[in-house]
Amino acid sequence: MKVTEKNRHIYWNPYFGGFLLGLIVLFTFYTTGRGLGASGAMKSSVVAVVEQVAPSHAENNAYYSKFISEDKSPLNTWLIFEVIGMLIGGMISGGLSGRIGWRVQHSPKITKRRRLYFALGGGMLFGIGAQIGRGCTSGAALSGMSVLSVGGFLITITIFGTGYLAAYFFRKNWI
Amino acid sequence: MKTKKLIAPRYLFLSAILIILAGGLVLIPKFEKHEGISPELLLSNAISPERYISTDELADRYISRDPTILLIDVRDESSFNENTLPNSVNIPLNKLLDENFDAYLNQTAYDVILFSNDSFKANQAWILCNRLGYKNLHVLKGGINEWFSTIINPKEPTENMPKTAFELYSFRKAASMYFGVMYEDQLKIAVPKKTKTTPKLVIPIKKKKKIPTEGGC
Amino acid sequence: MGPLIPNGVIPYEWNNILAILIGIAFGFVLESSGFSSSRKLAGVFYGYDFAVLKVFFTAAVVASIGLYYMDYLGYISVGELYVQPTYLWGAIIGGAVMGVGFVAAGFCPGTAITSVAIGKIDAMVYIVGIMIGVFIFSEFYTLFQPLYEGSYLGNITVVDYFGVNPYIFIFCLTIVALLAFFFTDMIRKKVKKVFY
Numbered sequence: 001m002k003v004t005e006k007n008r009h010i011y012w013n014p015y016f017g018g019f020l021l022g023l024i025v026l027f028t029f030y031t032t033g034r035g036l037g038a039s040g041a042m043k044s045s046v047v048a049v050v051e052q053v054a055p056s057h058a059e060n061n062a063y064y065s066k067f068i069s070e071d072k073s074p075l076n077t078w079l080i081f082e083v084i085g086m087l088i089g090g091m092i093s094g095g096l097s098g099r100i101g102w103r104v105q106h107s108p109k110i111t112k113r114r115r116l117y118f119a120l121g122g123g124m125l126f127g128i129g130a131q132i133g134r135g136c137t138s139g140a141a142l143s144g145m146s147v148l149s150v151g152g153f154l155i156t157i158t159i160f161g162t163g164y165l166a167a168y169f170f171r172k173n174w175i
Numbered sequence: 176m177k178t179k180k181l182i183a184p185r186y187l188f189l190s191a192i193l194i195i196l197a198g199g200l201v202l203i204p205k206f207e208k209h210e211g212i213s214p215e216l217l218l219s220n221a222i223s224p225e226r227y228i229s230t231d232e233l234a235d236r237y238i239s240r241d242p243t244i245l246l247i248d249v250r251d252e253s254s255f256n257e258n259t260l261p262n263s264v265n266i267p268l269n270k271l272l273d274e275n276f277d278a279y280l281n282q283t284a285y286d287v288i289l290f291s292n293d294s295f296k297a298n299q300a301w302i303l304c305n306r307l308g309y310k311n312l313h314v315l316k317g318g319i320n321e322w323f324s325t326i327i328n329p330k331e332p333t334e335n336m337p338k339t340a341f342e343l344y345s346f347r348k349a350a351s352m353y354f355g356v357m358y359e360d361q362l363k364i365a366v367p368k369k370t371k372t373t374p375k376l377v378i379p380i381k382k383k384k385k386i387p388t389e390g391g392c
Numbered sequence: 393m394g395p396l397i398p399n400g401v402i403p404y405e406w407n408n409i410l411a412i413l414i415g416i417a418f419g420f421v422l423e424s425s426g427f428s429s430s431r432k433l434a435g436v437f438y439g440y441d442f443a444v445l446k447v448f449f450t451a452a453v454v455a456s457i458g459l460y461y462m463d464y465l466g467y468i469s470v471g472e473l474y475v476q477p478t479y480l481w482g483a484i485i486g487g488a489v490m491g492v493g494f495v496a497a498g499f500c501p502g503t504a505i506t507s508v509a510i511g512k513i514d515a516m517v518y519i520v521g522i523m524i525g526v527f528i529f530s531e532f533y534t535l536f537q538p539l540y541e542g543s544y545l546g547n548i549t550v551v552d553y554f555g556v557n558p559y560i561f562i563f564c565l566t567i568v569a570l571l572a573f574f575f576t577d578m579i580r581k582k583v584k585k586v587f588y
């Protein structure tokens with residue numbers, strides 16, 4: 001009983017959430033002609049930070065220089081605004097359901113520290129992977145699949161495929 | 176709570192809806208997409224009396240300094256330089272689809288009047304523009320030839336013609352004087368050589384920019 | 393007529409305003425569907441919660457059906473939409489690296505952002521991790537460049553590449569998604585419940 005008490009996350013029915021998410025993707029394509037995204041905002045932030053700290057280095061690096069233009073800041077991109085909106089939207093939803101609070105979510109079998117190390121490591125891998133694959137689950141996989149892009153299907157399959165392959169090695173973290 | 180059912184009925188219902196929607200995509204009749212307007216609309220435009228504008232009507236609108244007319248000469252450049260109607264813009268037929276001329280044709284503020292030597296080339300241009308879905312298109316009936324034979328050199332009606340013919344003649348004569356033709360009996364009054372009162376039409380060419388879609392994660 | 397902004401129906405200045413509004417909706421739906429919880433997300437790999445797959449597949453199916461209906465009715469032309477370029481090996485290897493990152497951290501960037509919004513510290517660490525990852529990639533870009541720019545196939549969709557009828561493809565996708573929902577539910581009933 002106590003466990004179920006702790007487990008009272010009232011989330012939407014996944015199909016309902018998926019339906020609404022599909023409508024959002026549809027609306028995004030209808031208005032802007034592009035899909036959603038997330039990791040691009042982090043890339044822009046990194047570019048902006050590097051440009052601030054070491055402008056000449058950013059200029060010389062073949063990758064940063066792609067995203068630096070004279071007339072506008074690398075932060076002035078669609079995805080940055082979208083991510084700001086996502087933060088607001090997440091806060092509204094979390095606030096309405098009383099889920100806001102500082103905490104580290106982890107399996108009771110592992111320590112907080114271990115969880116944070118894995119989060120950092122997983123983030124680094126995802127950051128590199130998202131650059132190699134030019135997109136993350138929302139940008140490449142979800143939006144890509146909606147327009148039937150080959151890359152979208154490919155990335156979806158590989159993300160979830162390797163996820164399942166690697167799941168065994170990380171099982172202690174989750175179950 | 177613990178049902179033995181494999182799928183809850185509501186999910187069965189929802190998946191049925193999804194399948195029907197997706198199946199609908201497969202089953203809906205496919206057709207070739209038409210660029211521009213449908214043949215039916217083109218036909219109704221073609222037989223509409225609005226299609227042609229007579230030289231008299233044009234002269235009338237000239238004289239009343241109607242600001243909404245936009246004359247487009249679809250002949251080639253050399254004929255345009257030789258003679259044309261006042262305040263007209265030259266868009267040769269073979270350059271009709273040029274992007275630079277898009278702003279002249281693809282707008283709703285002016286009544287576009289296409290003309291050539293006769294109605295022939297202008298009609299071709301009219302059809303093309305209609306296919307592109309442009310609005311307010313007219314063809315000057317008879318073209319420049321008709322313009323000269325009716326407005327600039329109106330034929331004097333003979334005695335046995337009805338009264339309306341005389342009225343038309345006097346209108347045309349007045350109109351031709353407006354366009355600078357001199358008559359023997361009017362010579363005492365100094366008619367200004369050419370009364371080019373309306374300033375040259377300049378339509379700012381606003382290129383309809385199409386921003387390429389961008390994206391990515 | 394659509395997409396509206398690239399065709400100039402809505403002025404371009406609206407682009408960023410719409411971005412914020414779309415972001416709010418996106419964040420709200422993700423958070424409400426439970427995507428701010430890494431343990432719920434990771435459930436898809438261990439069979440105790442398939443919410444990711446359900447939300448994700450439902451969204452893709454709904455969006456693609458909707459797009460093709462709108463295309464059919466003339467509200468939008470599918471050909472004008474952004475299709476990300478496909479770099480065959482980049483997508484495969486990038487996807488593989490992302491998959492490992494996903495199962496290690498239990499987040500993907502979009503869900504991590506909503507998780508940050510409700511104050512999860514692990515999500516913040518994860519975002520920092522992504523930034524470090526991007527930094528590493530950029531610093532060693534010359535190393536990754538052949539992979540990043542190689543095997544370019546263009547901005548292709550399955551319609552262009554395999555020549556399949558998009559309508560039939562979407563129909564099959566829908567069936568596959570529904571079957572996936574059905575079987576994952578069967579699996580979930582067999583797997584030991586994990587409370588999180």
